[in-house]
Amino acid sequence: NAGVTQTPKFQVLKTGQSMTLQCAQDMNHNSMYWYRQDPGMGLRLIYYSASEGTTDKGEVPNGYNVSRLNKREFSLRLESAAPSQTSVYFCATHPRQGGGGYGYTFGSGTRLTVV
Amino acid sequence: AQTVTQSQPEMSVQEAETVTLSCTYDTSESDYYLFWYKQPPSRQMILVIRQEAYKQQNATENRFSVNFQKAAKSFSLKISDSQLGDAAMYFCAYRDGGATNKLIFGTGTLLAVQP
Numbered sequence: 001n002a003g004v005t006q007t008p009k010f011q012v013l014k015t016g017q018s019m020t021l022q023c024a025q026d027m028n029h030n031s032m033y034w035y036r037q038d039p040g041m042g043l044r045l046i047y048y049s050a051s052e053g054t055t056d057k058g059e060v061p062n063g064y065n066v067s068r069l070n071k072r073e074f075s076l077r078l079e080s081a082a083p084s085q086t087s088v089y090f091c092a093t094h095p096r097q098g099g100g101g102y103g104y105t106f107g108s109g110t111r112l113t114v115v
Numbered sequence: 116a117q118t119v120t121q122s123q124p125e126m127s128v129q130e131a132e133t134v135t136l137s138c139t140y141d142t143s144e145s146d147y148y149l150f151w152y153k154q155p156p157s158r159q160m161i162l163v164i165r166q167e168a169y170k171q172q173n174a175t176e177n178r179f180s181v182n183f184q185k186a187a188k189s190f191s192l193k194i195s196d197s198q199l200g201d202a203a204m205y206f207c208a209y210r211d212g213g214a215t216n217k218l219i220f221g222t223g224t225l226l227a228v229q230p
């Protein structure tokens with residue numbers, strides 16, 4: 001049972017390059033999220049998908065785009081990477097739309113460095 | 116907008132002793148959930164404990180317990196009989212009862228456990 005799988009685990013980009021971070025889950029969860037983690041700032045929400053077919057901006061969406069390809073997959077794209085996007089990126093899932101006391105299930109993270 | 120504040124960037128505890136990590140939050144909602152997550156050096160995000168706002172009883176999970184003071188909007192984590200494996204970054208998180216299930220994180224407290 002893989003849970004939430006993020007690829008790649010590490011990536012170095014040059015300023016201006018593009019890349020897509022992949023997230024796939026096998027838990028049949030409805031909601032998926034992308035966060036970035038920076039020192040001293042906790043985790044901040046970039047984009048989320050409350051259910052298949054919907055996506056919405058979070059707290060820090062600038063410079064990113066997302067695609068909810070199907071129920072299992074939620075990708076995060078950097079069109080033109082900037083050094084300010086150097087961070088650790090986490091994908092997370094939640095069982096269902098509409099709350100409940102469930103916590104998130106997290107992927108293992110992607111460490112991205114933009115030089 | 117809801118906010119979560121962790122005022123202790125770093126804490127230290129002796130092995131077998133007890134430590135309390137502080138968290139305060141701000142919300143106008145009455146229906147919400149609070150969480151503590153642990154992030155060891157492996158970077159994995161691990162759910163430690165959760166609390167539903169409508170429950171007056173404080174949540175407990177083995178050596179981990181919370182002190183939930185709803186009126187004061189305070190949600191502290193107590194770790195009893197601290198172990199070396201408890202050394203990690205701890206994040207407090209808030210989620211309202213709405214449909215999006217967005218988690219709002221604090222900035223984290225880095226806990227060191229001294230042998």
